[in-house]
Amino acid sequence: MSRFGDWLNERFPAREMMREHMTEYYAPKNFNIFYYTGSLLLLMIFLQLISGFLLMAHYVPTSQGAFDSVQGIMYDTRWGWLIRYMHVDGVSLIFILLYLHIGRGMLYGSYRKPRELLWIIGYLIYIMMMGEAFFGYVLPFGNLSYWAGQVITSIIHAVPFVGPGLTTLARGGPGVGSATLQRFLALHAVLWFLIIAALIVMHVLALHQVGSNNPDGIEIKQHKGPDGHPVDGIPFHPYYTVKDIFGVGVWLIIFAAIIFYAPTMHGVFLERTTFFRANPMVALPDVTPPWYLAPYYAMLRAIPNKYFGIALMGLAISLPFFLPWLDRNPVRSARYRPVYRMMIIIMAITFFTLAWVGEQPPLPKYFIIERLGAVIYVGFYLLLPIISSIEPTRKVPERVQS
Amino acid sequence: MTRKTWVSATAGILAWFAAGCAVAAPQFSFSKTTVLAGARLFAEHCSACHSVGSLRYNRLAALGMSKADIEKEIMLPNGANYLKGMEPAMDVADATKWFGIPPPNLSHMVRARGQKWIYAYLTSFYWDPARPSGWNNHVFPNAAMPDILAPWGGTYASDGKLLQPGLESPAVYHQQVAEIVDFLRYASDPSIFERHTIGPYVLGALVLLTLFAYLLKREYWKDVYNRGNGKQARGPKQG
Ligand code: HEM
Numbered sequence: 001m002s003r004f005g006d007w008l009n010e011r012f013p014a015r016e017m018m019r020e021h022m023t024e025y026y027a028p029k030n031f032n033i034f035y036y037t038g039s040l041l042l043l044m045i046f047l048q049l050i051s052g053f054l055l056m057a058h059y060v061p062t063s064q065g066a067f068d069s070v071q072g073i074m075y076d077t078r079w080g081w082l083i084r085y086m087h088v089d090g091v092s093l094i095f096i097l098l099y100l101h102i103g104r105g106m107l108y109g110s111y112r113k114p115r116e117l118l119w120i121i122g123y124l125i126y127i128m129m130m131g132e133a134f135f136g137y138v139l140p141f142g143n144l145s146y147w148a149g150q151v152i153t154s155i156i157h158a159v160p161f162v163g164p165g166l167t168t169l170a171r172g173g174p175g176v177g178s179a180t181l182q183r184f185l186a187l188h189a190v191l192w193f194l195i196i197a198a199l200i201v202m203h204v205l206a207l208h209q210v211g212s213n214n215p216d217g218i219e220i221k222q223h224k225g226p227d228g229h230p231v232d233g234i235p236f237h238p239y240y241t242v243k244d245i246f247g248v249g250v251w252l253i254i255f256a257a258i259i260f261y262a263p264t265m266h267g268v269f270l271e272r273t274t275f276f277r278a279n280p281m282v283a284l285p286d287v288t289p290p291w292y293l294a295p296y297y298a299m300l301r302a303i304p305n306k307y308f309g310i311a312l313m314g315l316a317i318s319l320p321f322f323l324p325w326l327d328r329n330p331v332r333s334a335r336y337r338p339v340y341r342m343m344i345i346i347m348a349i350t351f352f353t354l355a356w357v358g359e360q361p362p363l364p365k366y367f368i369i370e371r372l373g374a375v376i377y378v379g380f381y382l383l384l385p386i387i388s389s390i391e392p393t394r395k396v397p398e399r400v401q402s
Numbered sequence: 403m404t405r406k407t408w409v410s411a412t413a414g415i416l417a418w419f420a421a422g423c424a425v426a427a428p429q430f431s432f433s434k435t436t437v438l439a440g441a442r443l444f445a446e447h448c449s450a451c452h453s454v455g456s457l458r459y460n461r462l463a464a465l466g467m468s469k470a471d472i473e474k475e476i477m478l479p480n481g482a483n484y485l486k487g488m489e490p491a492m493d494v495a496d497a498t499k500w501f502g503i504p505p506p507n508l509s510h511m512v513r514a515r516g517q518k519w520i521y522a523y524l525t526s527f528y529w530d531p532a533r534p535s536g537w538n539n540h541v542f543p544n545a546a547m548p549d550i551l552a553p554w555g556g557t558y559a560s561d562g563k564l565l566q567p568g569l570e571s572p573a574v575y576h577q578q579v580a581e582i583v584d585f586l587r588y589a590s591d592p593s594i595f596e597r598h599t600i601g602p603y604v605l606g607a608l609v610l611l612t613l614f615a616y617l618l619k620r621e622y623w624k625d626v627y628n629r630g631n632g633k634q635a636r637g638p639k640q641g
Contacts, residue, residue: 029626071456071509071510074456074591074593075456075457075458075461075592076458081591081593081596081597082593234626238622239622239623239625239626242615242618242619242622242623243619243623245615245618245619246612246615246616246618246619248615249608249611249612249615249616250612252608252612253605253608253609253612256601256604256605256608257601257605259597260597260598260600260601260604260605261597261598261601263591263597264513267516272513272514272515272516273514275510275511275513275514275590276510276514
């Protein structure tokens with residue numbers, strides 16, 4: 001290569017990293033549409049960083065100034081609306097990608113040995129993203145922000161002994177106000193984001209240590225050619241880089257269409273109640289979380305007792321960590337496991353039904369749906385060890401199908 | 403999943419998306435003209451009490467209204483500032499005394515309630531002697547606001563019977579209410595015209611780039627498909 005290249009590589013392992021993670025990282029050749037989600041998540045997180053940085057240049061973290069500063073971005077700042085819509089719609093799109101990404105992992109058994117740690121790091125990112133979204137949600141200080149901040153910090157209140165102290169610590173005072181906004185901004189933009197970024201790096205490193213799974217759930221490393229490379233593998237660069245660039249193009253078309261033509265997505269991506277200024281005197285009839293957190297809220301509400309409700313929600317959020325050990329079938333991919341495949345489909349329908357019902361007012365007619373949903377959700381994980389050890393499987397092919 | 407499932411799912415999402423892009427009711431022929439017409443009506447009837455604090459007067463200049471016209475027709479003679487947000491004519495303290503609550507800032511009302519709701523609210527007042535103001539509303543029971551548009555739209559009883567016809571024909575009146583709502587829709591999101599103007603260029607550029615990306619991908623992936631026929635894939639480039 002060039003002399004500059006040589007100079008650089010004697011001092012920094014650029015070429016080596018390129019080889020290890022791009023040109024000599026062999027990925028299965030049979031990736032399907034779900035496998036775009038990883039690179040798209042990287043893209044979206046990067047875009048959030050940029051738009052978030054620009055928002056922060058105008059944002060005022062005080063209870064008096066926050067709402068107006070955000071409206072100032074929308075009304076008076078050149079391209080301010082573009083930046084804010086990017087950031088706000090970006091969140092919902094990230095969660096859509098996360099659910100596809102996680103669903104893909106479940107469908108093809110990507111959480112199974114040797115990818116347990118990859119799965120756990122990934123799921124940790126998801127949990128961190130929920131926190132990140134919550135902190136960000138409070139910042140514009142619309143009335144929904146205010147009440148969401150109140151309600152969620154009051155959940156910590158339920159922790160035995162230290163709960164009340166922790167709630168005060170989280171709020172920076174007895175109620176949600178300027179101190180809350182300042183610490184939430186610090187968490188949202190600095191600490192939480194750095195942890196997420198670090199976890200993402202670990203996620204990709206862990207992936208490259210064990211190699212990608214694929215829709216057939218077959219280990220490509222078991223069939224190596226004379227050159228020592230998997231026969232069903234292709235170098236990530238150039239094959240998947242060009243493919244992912246195409247995916248990025250399609251994704252940006254969707255993203256731009258939303259920003260330019262439906263930036264609130266009918267009140268789903270940017271909710272109606274966020275357009276009223278925070279007001280401690282005007283309680284909202286029901287403080288429902290955004291759609292991507294609503295399934296857990298539905299499960300919280302499914303039990304009338306506050307403590308048991310919180311326990312159920314905690315259980316629901318932590319169960320996926322154990323998936324690698326709950327699944328006992330030797331076959332990975334749902335392609336060759338009709339029963340498991342059906343379970344995943346029911347699980348996905350349940351999850352999004354819970355998201356819908358979590359947005360509804362707390363009426364008795366919805367309780368039954370919330371409870372049924374919670375039972376199916378938890379049941380999936382509890383029954384999996386039994387069902388996966390007795391379920392019938394189809395014959396798994398030797399080599400990947402393309 | 404089969405290809406068919408994908409296609410129908412995509413079509414469903416697109417249809418839902420399109421439904422939201424289309425204007426909700428046929429009366430809303432949202433355009434710069436109707437927004438400005440609505441702004442004039444708003445200044446005449448609503449600005450007495452309501453502010454539109456987030457929208458600066460000079461914004462209307464970008465829609466094609468001259469500064470002189472804005473000063474004459476939209477800004478109230480109480481010293482409103484051309485570069486600042488739209489202010490009510492009435493003193494907020496007085497208004498609070500008369501109505502019990504301060505008339506709200508309407509900047510974000512369409513985003514918060516929806517244009518259909520505002521339209522229905524403005525056209526759903528009825529005469530109710532039991533209320534202090536003499537007015538009540540089907541959409542927003544016991545609203546503190548009186549039906550300030552009654553002289554033009556007519557006075558109705560709660561059962562919908564016309565008590566006193568208005569100065570305008572129902573068609574003209576409803577058109578004017580729709581224009582006020584159009585103005586408030588603009589006020590709740592003044593990026594809308596800019597978005598709709600640049601949107602096609604952004605999407606066009608992205609479609610073009612994506613097309614090139616697709617061709618590039620297809621070119622590279624020929625190797626992968628050929629490999630099954632005994633040909634060798636391009637190996638890693640040696641650095
Ligand atoms: C912002 C968050 C995340 C980013 C940026 C990210 C990034 C990536 C990337 C770039 C890949 C490789 C490309 C692909 O297979 O799609 C990948 C694979 C993977 N991720 Fe994530 N990920 C994130 C969150 C998660 C979460 C929440 C989970 C699980 C709970 C997860 C589990 C996995 C698994 C199991 C794989 C391997 C899939 C396979 O090989 O079949 N990731 N991730």
